[in-house]
Amino acid sequence: MIEAELFTDAHAHTAGRPERDELEISAVLHALSDPVRLQIVAALHDGVERSCGSLELPVTKSTCTHHFRVLREAGVIRQRHEGTSRLNSLRRDDLEARFPGLLDTVLRAAATS
Amino acid sequence: MIEAELFTDAHAHTAGRPERDELEISAVLHALSDPVRLQIVAALHDGVERSCGSLELPVTKSTCTHHFRVLREAGVIRQRHEGTSRLNSLRRDDLEARFPGLLDTVLRAAATS
DNA sequence: TCTATAGTACGACGATCATCGTACATCTGC
DNA sequence: GCAGATGTACGATGATCGTCGTACTATAGA
Numbered sequence: 001m002i003e004a005e006l007f008t009d010a011h012a013h014t015a016g017r018p019e020r021d022e023l024e025i026s027a028v029l030h031a032l033s034d035p036v037r038l039q040i041v042a043a044l045h046d047g048v049e050r051s052c053g054s055l056e057l058p059v060t061k062s063t064c065t066h067h068f069r070v071l072r073e074a075g076v077i078r079q080r081h082e083g084t085s086r087l088n089s090l091r092r093d094d095l096e097a098r099f100p101g102l103l104d105t106v107l108r109a110a111a112t113s
Numbered sequence: 114m115i116e117a118e119l120f121t122d123a124h125a126h127t128a129g130r131p132e133r134d135e136l137e138i139s140a141v142l143h144a145l146s147d148p149v150r151l152q153i154v155a156a157l158h159d160g161v162e163r164s165c166g167s168l169e170l171p172v173t174k175s176t177c178t179h180h181f182r183v184l185r186e187a188g189v190i191r192q193r194h195e196g197t198s199r200l201n202s203l204r205r206d207d208l209e210a211r212f213p214g215l216l217d218t219v220l221r222a223a224a225t226s
Numbered sequence: 227t228c229t230a231t232a233g234t235a236c237g238a239c240g241a242t243c244a245t246c247g248t249a250c251a252t253c254t255g256c
Numbered sequence: 257g258c259a260g261a262t263g264t265a266c267g268a269t270g271a272t273c274g275t276c277g278t279a280c281t282a283t284a285g286a
Contacts, residue, residue, distance in 0.1 A: 024226065025151070025219070025222045025223050025226055026146050026147065026148050026151065027146075028222075029142050029143075029145050029146035029219070030142075030143070030146035032142050033139050033140075033142035033143035033146050034139065034273090034274080035139050036274090038138070038139065051232075051233090052232075052233065053231090053232060053233080059274085059275070059276090060275075060276060060277080061232080061233070061234090062233090062234080062235085062236095062275080062276065062277075062278090063274070063275055063276070064233085065233065065234055065235085066273095066274075066275080067274085068233095069234095070273095083231095083232085083282095083283060083284065084231060084232040084233070084282065084283045084284065085231095085232060085233080085283095086232080086233065086234095098222070098225070099218070099221075099222035099225075100218070100221070100222075101214065101218045101221075102218050102219065102222050105212070105213075105214045105215050105218045106138070106142070106215065108212075108213070108214075109138045109141075109211070109212035109213075109215050110138050112211075112212075113137065113138055147243095147244080149244090164262080164263090165262080165263065166261090166262065166263080172244085172245070172246090173245075173246060173247080174262085174263065174264090175245080175246065175247075175248090175263090175264080175265085175266095176244070176245050176246070177263085178263065178264060178265085179243095179244070179245080180244085181263095182264095183243095194252095196252090196253055196254070196262085197252065197253045197254070197261060197262040197263070198253090198261095198262060198263080199262080199263065199264095
């Protein structure tokens, strides 16, 4: 990750949190292609912010951290610090602006499995 | 692949060509999450059957075969033999029945990249 | 201050992935 | 039959992935 050393303030966000116009369809689809991550996204679908621990996932804490990072770096979710928790929420607006209908379509598809 | 030896006629299709009701959203999303495969799917979007070689892809023949297999085993495309060629086409109807709107949404998202 | 609690960082592991080259199979046209 | 074209099979390689355990940080509450 040589680029990390080159980040200016203007681009320092790109590693962990891609801007709306930087979202890549391949990365988003890859993020959504894992069952555990799809479960996370489905749980956040109602718009309510949820902590990592409040979701009952069939993996350990460290794997959980990994999946939240993949979703965050793909631009699917954002994470907000509050106390000892990280509150997660979907980036609905950004996703809808960039890839209209994608999130709803995928979640509806996942629901009928 | 032990199952291969156990296939009866009733299930002999499942390895290479999942039935409509066997399509899995995770497998489909994974298949679509690769740029080369997305390019293939976009090229087949007009409904025209195309041979593997008629698509100009930035990979070798064997890699091409690999990508077509991933798409076929996920249920995204079907392959038909004709002469020395394999004609590929999207499984539009099956995908639409199982995951309504998914294909169009993804392709529209991919087009705006 | 001490102790939980919530999550991250890091390293490891086996599995899967995308890619390639070479060899092979199959069909067409001569 | 032979040569060319189209695609597959197989093995290899380096990269990425999903998972875990352990150690760590940071906050909240007593």
